[in-house]
Every structure is written in C-alpha cells, then in structure tokens.
Amino acid sequence: MSDLDNQVREVKSSFDRAAGSTTTTDGLQELKVRYLGKKGALTVLLKSLKDLSPEERPLAGEVLNTLRDELERKIENKKQALTRAEDAAAEAMEKIDVTLPPRGRPAGAFHPVAQTMHEIVSIMQGLGYSVALGPEIEEDHYNFECLNMPSWHPARDMQDTFYLSNPEDAGSGSLLLRTHTSPVQIRSMLRYGAPLRIVCPGKVYRRDNDPTHSPMFNQLEGLLIEENVSFSILKGSLVELMNGFFGRELKNRFRASYFPFTEPSMELDIECVDCGGKNPGCRVCKGTGWLEVCGLGMVHPFVVRSGGIDPEKYNGFAFGMGLDRMAMLKYGINDLRYLFNGNVSYFLSGRNVS
Numbered sequence: 001m002s003d004l005d006n007q008v009r010e011v012k013s014s015f016d017r018a019a020g021s022t023t024t025t026d027g028l029q030e031l032k033v034r035y036l037g038k039k040g041a042l043t044v045l046l047k048s049l050k051d052l053s054p055e056e057r058p059l060a061g062e063v064l065n066t067l068r069d070e071l072e073r074k075i076e077n078k079k080q081a082l083t084r085a086e087d088a089a090a091e092a093m094e095k096i097d098v099t100l101p102p103r104g105r106p107a108g109a110f111h112p113v114a115q116t117m118h119e120i121v122s123i124m125q126g127l128g129y130s131v132a133l134g135p136e137i138e139e140d141h142y143n144f145e146c147l148n149m150p151s152w153h154p155a156r157d158m159q160d161t162f163y164l165s166n167p168e169d170a171g172s173g174s175l176l177l178r179t180h181t182s183p184v185q186i187r188s189m190l191r192y193g194a195p196l197r198i199v200c201p202g203k204v205y206r207r208d209n210d211p212t213h214s215p216m217f218n219q220l221e222g223l224l225i226e227e228n229v230s231f232s233i234l235k236g237s238l239v240e241l242m243n244g245f246f247g248r249e250l251k252n253r254f255r256a257s258y259f260p261f262t263e264p265s266m267e268l269d270i271e272c273v274d275c276g277g278k279n280p281g282c283r284v285c286k287g288t289g290w291l292e293v294c295g296l297g298m299v300h301p302f303v304v305r306s307g308g309i310d311p312e313k314y315n316g317f318a319f320g321m322g323l324d325r326m327a328m329l330k331y332g333i334n335d336l337r338y339l340f341n342g343n344v345s346y347f348l349s350g351r352n353v354s
Contacts, residue, residue, distance in 0.1 A: 004045070004052075004060050008067055011041050015071055025082045032075050042068055113218050113339055116245075116327040117201050120220055123244040124199045127237060129222065132198040134184035136205075137164065140174045142183035146306035147261040162205050162215075177205035182261065185223045185318065189307025194314045195226040201323065214336055218323035225299065225309060225316035231264075234296060234317040242270050242293065246330060251277075253290065262297025262318055269293065273329050283334070291329060294321040 015035055022028050035041050046064055049057055110118065121131060144153065154160070162177040184200035201220040208215060224233075235254060243249050251271040259265040269290040275282040277289025285291055296319035301311035324339055333339065 004048075004063065007045055008063060011035070011045065012067065012070070014041070015074070019074060019078055022078065023082070025079060025086060028075060028079055028082060035071055036068065036075075042071065111339075112327040112331050112333065113323050116323050116330065117218065117220060119245055120241065120323070120326070121199055121201060123241050124222060127197075127240065129197045129199045129224075132184050132188045132200050133202060134178075134181070134187050134200070136178055136203055137175055138178035138183050140176060142186050143176060143178050143180075146186045146303065147182050148300050148302045148306075149260050153260065160206055162207065179206050180204050180320065181219050181221045182318075182320070185221065186303070186307050188223070189225065189304075189309055194309045194316075196316075197224050197226075198222070214324070214340060216340075217336075219320060220323050221318060221320040223299070223316065223318045225304065225307075225314050227314055229298075229316050231298060231317070234298070234319070238268055238294060238296065238319060242268075245326070246270075246273055254296075257295065257297075259295060259297055261300050261303045263300045265295070265297035267292055267295050268319075274332075284329070293326065293329070294319050296320075 015031075018031050018034070019028075022031055033040065037043065042064065045067075049060055049064070052060055109115075125131075144150075161179055164175040164177070181200040181202050181204060184202070185198070188198050188200075189196060199220055199222045202218070203216055204219045205216050222237075224237075239252055242252065250273070253269045254266045255269065257265045257267045269292050271277050272279075272282055272285035272289055272291055274284040275289070277285070280287040282289075297317065299316045299318050301315075304311040304314060304316070324336055327333065327339065328336065
C-alpha cells in the first residue's frame with residue numbers, strides 16, 4: 001500500500017501542476033484524457049489493483065476512487081472558470097460601440113437610367129415578355145435594310161449615324177453604331193421565330209448633342225409577334241406599363257404618326273407627370289399638359305418577313321422609348337447631360353432620385 005500511496009501523491013501533484021498551467025478548454029480536455037482516459041495515469045493505477053492481495057484491494061480501490069472523484073471535480077471547476085474567461089474575451093472582441101460615428105463606404109445604388117430600365121423590364125416581364133440583347137456595333141443589313149429603310153432613307157445620312165466604314169459604301173456588309181435597338185428584334189425573330197414576346201434595352205448612338213439629346217443614349221423597345229394581334233392589345237399593354245412605371249393612373253392619348261417599320265404607326269402621350277396639365281407655365285410639358293413618351297405601331301409585313309416569319313400567318317406590334325427621357329420625367333431631372341457627366345453628388349443630394 002505504501003507504494004500505491006506514493007503513486008497517488010505523484011499523480012495528484014503532477015495533475016495540479018498541469019492544471020495550473022492550462023489556460024484553454026481545449027488544453028483542459030487534453031489534460032482530462034492524459035489522467036482519466038483509457039491510457040491515463042489514474043487508469044494505469046486502477047489496472048494495478050489486480051496485483052494486490054485480496055485484503056488490500058478494497059482499501060486501495062477506495063483510495064483510487066476518491067482520487068478519481070477529486071480529479072473530475074477539479075477538472076469541472078477549471079472548465080467553468082476557463083469557459084467564463086473565454087466567453088468574456090469573445091464578447092469583448094465582438095463588442096460594438098454604437099456611439100462611434102459610422103465607418104466604411106455607404107451602400108451603393110443603381111444609376112437612375114439603370115433603375116428605370118429594371119423597373120420597365122420588370123413590368124414587361126409581368127406581361128410575359130423576355131429580355132433580348134444584341135451587338136452595339138451592327139450591320140447595315142439589320143439596322144436599316146431589314147427594317148424597311150432602303151439606302152435613300154434620311155436616317156442613313158451621315159449627320160444621324162456613326163458609320164464605321166464609308167457611308168457611300170453602305171450595304172448589307174457595312175458596319176455602324178446601331179441607331180436603335182430594333183436590330184435586336186430582327187435577330188430575335190430569325191433566331192426564335194414566332195410566337196415571340198421580347199423587350200430590347202440597350203445603348204444606341206446618333207449624331208446629336210444638346211440639353212435634350214446625347215450622341216449615346218439608352219433605349220428600350222418591345223416586340224410581340226403572334227397570330228391575330230390587335231392594336232387594342234398594344235394600347236392596353238402600354239397603358240399598363242405607363243401606369244405601373246409612374247405609380248398612378250395617367251390620362252393618355254394616341255396620335256397618328258409615321259415610322260417605316262410599322263403600319264399603322266402612332267405615338268403615345270401621357271398627361272404631364274409634373275403639373276397634370278393644370279399649369280400653363282409648366283417647364284416640363286411647356287404648358288401643353290401632355291408628354292410624348294413612346295413611338296409604336298403594328299409591325300410592317302416587310303419587317304415580319306425580314307425576320308423569317310410568314311406575315312400571312314403572324315402579325316404583331318412594336319414600341320420604343322428613350323430610357324433617359326423616362327428617367328428624367330420620373331426623377332425630375334431637367335438636363336439630359338446630368339445623366340452622363342459622372343457628378344454623383346447631384347443624385348446623392350436626394351433632390352432628384354428617391
């Protein structure tokens with residue numbers, strides 16, 4: 001027994017030294033395994049009981065069981081102390097001082113024109129339309145010829161179009177910066193056939209530059225090709241679009257117009273979103289009470305045929321609008337150039353874009 005007593009004292013002393021230098025719960029778990037595990041120091045002593053005489057075993061067993069209880073109690077107490085310390089340290093690291101001024105960059109937002117595009121596309125998707133995109137460097141064939149604009153058409157004048165080759169050599173193979181997103185309609189008809197419902201947003205280019213025109217601007221066009229399409233469906237769709245975009249029911253009127261790619265052709269006016277037609281001196285509608293927002297019409301049979309679709313079986317409608325103008329009307333921006341000059345503070349002021 002004297003041998004066992006010495007071993008017990010050594011185990012207790014060794015355990016106390018090790019426990020005193022343990023500073024983490026992970027280290028404490030290793031200590032527990034080292035002394036109470038299957039190959040731990042206390043387990044070795046318990047296994048040695050078989051070497052004692054039957055008279056010595058009960059007393060030795062009681063001593064070792066007492067030692068085990070003592071070690072387990074010390075481990076549990078140490079674990080609670082370490083856990084409290086670790087939790088306090090973690091809390092201190094994660095503490096946020098709410099009295100400090102904010103740090104970091106403010107959250108970003110979409111450009112007004114991009115926001116306008118997303119809103120209009122979302123409304124049209126609700127009406128069953130998909131988005132179609134195409135190249136900004138376009139072929140004369142898709143930009144003009146397929147849209148019923150032969151070589152003598154005024155839109156081909158160098159003052160209107162940015163040609164990437166000699167305009168005198170205009171033909172199906174010549175390249176230019178697209179003047180509208182209508183070529184996407186032709187490419188989509190050739191690719192997908194009919195029936196077809198698409199909107200085509202994107203940048204377009206024309207030789208203009210003043211407070212209401214830019215050499216690069218943003219446009220969105222829509223196209224529907226199905227059987228037995230009526231003009232009333234077109235009117236209803238655009239009324240739904242305008243009311244949804246501006247967030248209220250607006251008066252509207254459709255005026256006869258002319259476009260080479262639609263027949264008949266019309267233009268859509270809505271009541272002034274600034275004065276509602278009640279202010280003769282309104283700067284937005286110039287006192288007329290109306291705002292022109294969209295060109296539209298039934299797709300010309302020539303264009304349907306150019307898209308590889310039989311105009312005897314299918315017909316449809318198309319419409320187009322300037323996204324920049326729509327953004328200006330909705331957000332009260334009075335000069336188109338503000339949209340392109342990179343002056344972010346103009347929009348962050350909160351006076352124009354909500």
